[in-house]
Amino acid sequence: MPSPFAATTLIGESFVGDGANAAHTNVVIGRKGGPVETAWATALATPSAGHVPFMTVLRPSVPVKPLTLFVNKAAAEGELHQRATWGSAQAGLAQGVTDAVTEGLIPAGDADDLLIIAAMWINPAVDDLDASFRNQRAAAYGAVRAAVTGTPSLADVQAGAEEGPTNPFYTPTPEVLAR
Template identity: 60%
Template sequence: MGEPAYAVGESFIGSGANAAHVNTVLGRRGGPVGTAWATALATPSPGHVPFMAVLQPGLPVDPPTLFVTKAAPAGDEHGRMIWGPAQAGVAGGVADAVAEDLLAGIDLDDAVLIVAVWVNPAADDADEVYRNNRAATRTALANGARGLPSAEDVLAVRGAVHNPFYTPPDAGPDRPTA
């Protein structure tokens, strides 16, 4: 079947307003991810301005990482949480994944990464936002590189659908699966 055109990852770390929900798409610069990366950077929309994640000013993380916020800044403090601790956490998580060789087998010199990040407008602890986004980014990249979750894992929990914001009344072990 060959190497996939891109690797998709997801992770949710933490709880409450300072939790991190991260989605990653890692792929070749000359492939569909590279096209999406460049297009997103060149076509910002009101409230959603993708930017390159940096470890320090003037030192972008490698592979080049496009930070895309899932929520438009709801004010100055929310914007600081996005551009400050969440962005630093994403950059740190990418660097961790590379340093820990979690992306083995991927040509990082030919890769670009898109990271979609949820920062709750009610987030109030910059250090927790940073830690959660760092861990979520690292975990999402590791999951994507390993092709997780498996179809078997998805099917095993299909009767217990829930997320931190909603649990359906029929979610549970007794839910009919037919």
């Protein structure tokens, strides 16, 4: 079976938890020298107000491998939200990516050749840094797993469409779903 990393770009998504401490992570994974590297470097070099992409570290001066760019979806506002963004969510992302390498989702031999862009949702109402860390870790791992395994399948998406769309912020009523 060919390596999933033969593809130019892998994309994954995961949502874990509920309420203010839920985590939503989108990842793009690709090899250095390809379009993901261009996007990675461009994002790092072009921050905007409230959205400053940064390298994810396990601890200061120890970036996670594959090198992972943290991109916040919500501007960090207020002390606790800032601590969650730069602290618990970053630590969760770092640990989730490291877990993916440790468990072989990302082969250790490929870790230096790959780059990850992670778009991270941290709710401005976050109120528990430990819950935030746990959810971000699981969401990061889940997004990497989805990217590497190519899930969900089209059949999964079509089955979900039959039930109707839903997310933590909105579920349409049957009347709205009717054509």
